[in-house]
């Protein structure tokens with residue numbers, strides 16, 4: 001039992017939560033009071049970046065410490081089995097491992113993310129997931145709704161029915177909480193620490209909190225048309241042509257989903273505290289990517305490498321409660337999560353995972369050389385096949401790569417060769433491209449070189465291994 005006495009590790013991933021919409025990061029609406037309370041007990045990272053703007057490569061990267069181009073995952077390609085995985089490594093060192101995932105499209109066992117987890121809750125057995133039945137009901141309902149609209153019947157009183165019929169098919173945050181807490185209760189030998197991974201999907205489109213949830217911002221959907229825009233027709237409609245009332249509905253609804261998720265998280269941590277389960281536990285809370293809400297005329301994610309999709313929230317609560325309330329402003333990449341986790345729990349010595357521990361942020365006198373750190377690389381080889389921005393994705397022109405360092409981010413499209421450079425401290429919305437102005441040239445050259453060097457020096461060991469196999 002080599003792991004006895006080592007800290008538990010709880011990794012919480014909030015799917016599709018963009019940092020700047022959280023009051024945790026100063027957003028005007030109180031979208032994340034529970035995260036703010038947790039931040040007081042740990043370390044808040046202000047410039048954390050995901051390695052990819054969509055679920056599978058982002059998760060695969062922070063489970064392996066590899067950059068996406070080393071992993072060869074794609075929209076239709078699951079993670080291969082020839083990379084050391086964090087859960088596998090921790091299990092081999094005596095940890096109990098369990099995963100509870102709500103994203104059933106790209107986090108389930110068939111995406112390859114379950115490797116190393118002795119317990120993995122993904123697909124539920126629930127009648128509500130019988131899609132054909134729902135589609136039939138929906139078709140019938142759409143016909144009736146059109147008829148009702150034609151005769152100008154007021155529909156508000158049917159709202160609960162609309163909500164039930166058009167509600168997104170998803171595993172609610174409450175279910176993830178219950179599954180995890182149930183496992184924790186019955187996990188057996190408590191002398192062994194655990195590594196648990198939770199993925200919450202409540203902020204992912206369609207932006208519709210569960211029936212009965214109070215809409216905190218805005219009135220919420222009130223008519224058939226509102227529901228159709230928000231839920232059923234969201235992918236294919238041209239969001240740029242929507243009226244302001246629909247834009248408001250969409251933004252309000254996304255933020256209502258954030259509030260709902262935050263409330264559930266708050267309940268989880270209150271319960272963990274009540275059970276005494278937060279002691280000697282490393283807690284990491286992050287998002288796998290963000291979300292475009294009309295920025296750069298884009299929507300959803302997997303569309304670009306701009307900040308709305310790549311900058312993510314990140315909290316680290318150390319097992320001993322140290323450095324509570326600390327704020328880190330340096331750019332970091334989620335790719336370094338495996339190195340960080342193993343460093344904190346004391347298993348870094350023979351770690352097979354590349355990357356640098358975040359511990360350099362709270363142990364600044366360590367042996368790390370600052371000039372080696374702070375490169376946050378991200379990539380997107382192809383745009384979201386669901387087409388949420390109707391072809392406006394920059395990735396439609398070719399594979400995209402970016403490198404953020406310090407206050408700057410360099411973005412390159414390898415199809416048309418377009419380069420962009422932004423000063424994110426002065427221009428957080430990335431509206432002023434510095435790549436064509438004189439003042440940007442030294443930084444542009446430096447980041448371009450760093451990116452090329454990083455790509456030339458990573459993945460070689462994997463390529464050789466693949467060829468040998």
Ligand SMILES: [Zn+2]
Pocket residue numbers: 015016054055056103288289
């Ligand atoms: Zn995701």
